[in-house]
Amino acid sequence: MSFTARGIIPAMVTPFDRQGKVSKDGLRKLVDYLIEGGVHGLFPVGSQGEFYALEKEEKKKIMEIVLDQVKGKVPIYAGTGAITTKEAITLTKMAENIGVDAASIITPFFISPTQNELYEHYLAIAKSTSLPILLYDNPGRTGVNLSADLVVRLSKVDNIVGIKDSSGDMSLTAEYIRRTSNDFSVLAGRDTLIYGT
Template sequence: MFSIDDLKGVIPPIITPVDENEKVDEEGLKRVIDYVLEGGVHGIFVLGSNGEFYALDEASQKKAVEITVAHVGKRVPVYAGIGAITTSACIKTAQMAEAAGADAVTLLTPMFINPNEEEMLHHFKAVADAIKIPVILYNNPGKTTNNISSALLRKLAQIENIIGVKNTSLDFAQTIEYIRVTEDISSFKVLSGTDYYIYGTLAYGGVGCVAGTANVAPKLVVSIYEKYMAGDLKGAMEDQYKLIPLRNTYSYGSFPVVMKDCMNLLGLKVGHPIKPIDHCSDSRMNDIRKVLVNLDLIEPSI
């Protein structure tokens, strides 16, 4: 049974390998899961933004969750992403994830529409009330244009099975404020959703990160967390700095292709991005190779 103490560490939003028909590639997905688990991650987040959830139909989303739950086999918690626009669609996806065996769901703010704070409060509460497993909120205003304010977060954190938030805002002050306004709620935790801020989030009292770069360099990202928790602050900071060049590659292609391109370079055979997104240019792929070589993830080209 999942508990608040299980929400911690490094949780990669795993990429979703697809075949030539843009359907979930089961063997490819298993390879990704094995790779990040071997890297020591503390959870698996399926159907996140790096997992191209928005491009997968209901059947494909269900398949991705079921494969992930079965292959992880309770070794770490499985978090299933929900990114639908309407409350009813989010409830349907959340109930699917619960039935498929996910340990918790991660609920993104609606996109395209702009609900006010009262409407968002009712939306998140309705989804949380519709399932028995925990809910982690996902704030990503840069992508959805909707932002969870600290005042709204305070209210949401008091709903019984809403147990945490992943903040992907580049406004680090907001993460600090999230931690401050919920510090007296022991059943609620804050995670970094921006790979630049893993160390900083831990320093302010956060419990870990949902880090896209942990798809590619799981051992390095895990090292930031584990060194910090062991009191090796200098080592954790050094590893945070080592990670920055990989995070900087996000701008080398159209999101979220870069992590998928990186994993293909690692030899994991994860396929193509889902159209209209395409692979990075040849010149950018060369730049990415250099970053991976510098991280000792691939051998230099001869």
Template sequence: MGFTPKGIYPAMLTPMTDQQTINEAALKQLTHHLIDANVHGLFALGTNGEFHLLNKEEKIKVAEIIIKETAGRIPVMVGSGGNSTAEVIELSMEMERLGADALSVITPFFIPPTQEEAAEHYKKVAEAVSIPIFLYNIPSKTGFHLEAETVAELAKEDNIAGIKDSSGNFENIKQYIQETKDKDFSVFAGTDSLILKTLQEGGAGAVAATANMLPDIVTSIYRYWENGEIEKAEAAQQELQPLRDTFGLATIPAALKKAVELFAVPAGPPKAPVKELNGDGLRQVEKMVAYYQSK
């Protein structure tokens, strides 16, 4: 199957220009910023990458740039999910052709499918490509929850390699780990507050939005855990909280884009209709960024 994903994969933002086009220079800069911080892989075109607001051409351009800039140094996982099975297969095949190492496929959304329909959807996508596929469970956004039994069934497929769980429910992550522990299957936390707990429970890593701004801190959680330095890992996990506390100040990913813009890389505005952060929210983000800059 290629590789079994593990470690910290930043949930990459998609930098935009003021004209609402992909900011190619900033995307290249972000890619290098993350690789230089020794992340284990890159995760593009997820929720924080605004996949749901980008057209097919934009998605392909983002993937192309990241894959080219990464140049095989670390794995690149690309979001190719959508609502119709045919649409997802088409985009997944395109991403494989571009050289993606793995695909993240969100559950269908808008009209929640049955567990059986979701399983069939994933099996058809898996048959259409040869690279590893990651399931992506985010019920607060999709209105649909992938049950642990369904995940266990899908884990039997040769190239379904893992799941990113962004439910925010640790019991759910535990169930996924329990149901797939006899398989070559990676369970990733998709909620940044649960990175260490997931690793301690037997999970393989995390897709972390906070790593756009603080890749050093996020990767240190994994490194400390790997070395058995649990107190240091816990301290690093706590150190993400001031940044996480700002996420709710605006529609995703406006607050994080502004934070990254002020801290490291010109991420630019969100894609319309999401508005750029301003007013009290902006002042809170500026204060938070100043806190990290002072350390």
């Protein structure tokens, strides 16, 4: 698959109004602000966007607003991760139908899947969509880590094109880079490590 994740792709916060509803105006202003700042992509509905507290319809609305406001200027990497494979597939298909450019899928949280179960989870999602997929490793938030061996296996799946690594473990990040092909993107998910990748 010829899709390369690169550059500065900020994880977007989700602005809410005083009633706790997604602020459509605030979201549009945030998109404009980030694009004017020179980013290379946008990542809505991720950890910073409080995906875990959003209902499916809210996620859909956020993706639609971001897509409309971006107007093709930069790629959109929508967060479609969930605890279950079934829900992650549903969210990924929804994102694909909306028209985002890629899906970023965090490891399941609350449960403790094995590395082989994680392989099957990501493989099932990848088979369900034509979207490019970024794996998302954030063990500090999920309690689940993607090993270098697993990432190497998953990097061979055609539409799994990279990983957002928020582990903070530079040795692991280096292994991801060293052991995967040049067309597999490794993105630093921690600001303190941005120069390392």
